[in-house]
Amino acid sequence: MSEDTTTDGDDTDDRTPFAAHRCPNDHLTYPGHRLCPDCGEPQTETVSLVDRTAEVVTWTTSTATPPGVRTPNTLALVEFQVDGQAVRALGGVTTDDVAVGDTVEPVHVDELRDPEAGLKSGSGDQPWDGYRFDPVDG
């Protein structure tokens, strides 16, 4: 597997989905939950966030990172608009040059941190791939 980000590779089926989850009452959450935190109904639908853009609400550059995590690690809290509803997500940023209000798009990364380092090494329940946010022009 390549360490580089790809947007149209052949291995997209292996990727951990990046999706918001919806219940029958139209409440939307990321990540998904067994039951909707708002109304308690089981969530029944997913809405992919992969081909959408989001706005940076706040960000930080973490310099004291745990074993297996890149240093520095710039992280952003971003907000997607999905059918008029706001859904927030937290993730790494592809650059250390980011600002509140920036528009970003998700790009896939095979290993967000080293699965062999750190406390959860070997944990089958822990996904290691995912999406970082890449600022887009405009």
Next chain:
Amino acid sequence: MTLLVGGEKMTHRSTGESTDIIASITHPEEYKHGVTLPSFAGLTARHYLDRFDAPRESLAEVAVKNHANGVDNPKAQFQKEIDVETVLESPIVADPLRLYDFCPVTDGSAALLFCPESVAAEYTDDYAVVSGVAGATDTHVVHEREDPTVMGGVVESGEAAFEMAGLGPEDVDVAELHDMFTILELMQMEGLGFADQGEAWRDVQAGRTRMDGDLPINTSGGLKSKGHPLGASGVAQGYEIYEQLVGEAGPRQVEAETGLACNVGGFGNCVITTVMEAR
């Protein structure tokens, strides 16, 4: 009688390892990004400062105050004053927060002995009464909270503890808050009703929360200066409030009939607020 003991041994691990152990409480979708609790604090602090037009110095003032208080606490990990410049020039840990915005890695323990109030006088003259205590939770996933500057668990546990005690924030004379990060002291002041939302930084800058202010906060030095052995910190908060209420706080003594301790787990995932009164 019940003996409550809390303790934690942390210094045998590297800072990176300790950080990872603590970060393992985060949701798997957060953990995979290398999120740490300090990085949650950085994200939240930037949002708070921007939104409420609060100066960066106001967070530094929290650390300066708590270090000053720790000087008079023989059990504090740091018994050393610092100034605002020291905080603002210290290395960045989670931008905009710097080294002195964070509690240290600590070994420590604390204990409290409980009995029914009805029999307390049989054992001692120096006791305080727990008149209200309540716990509350917030979402596991931090970004799912509707307002990043509100600690919902603090709000709910505070309201319930005050209701049980039949008291309100205006009745509190001294408080120990969970200043694992400087920003958390402001957010707890607001969540508990000591200040309006977005206004706590003004009280800190005005000196209201210093030892000689009208609401001294973290007379022990707080987690910032006393240290933060995770499993012991909540009990140690109760110990400081006890000492204040029975008049045994020595050079840290303030005039107090009612005290409050707010102990936070995770990044506000679970919170216990305790109201204590002198007898």
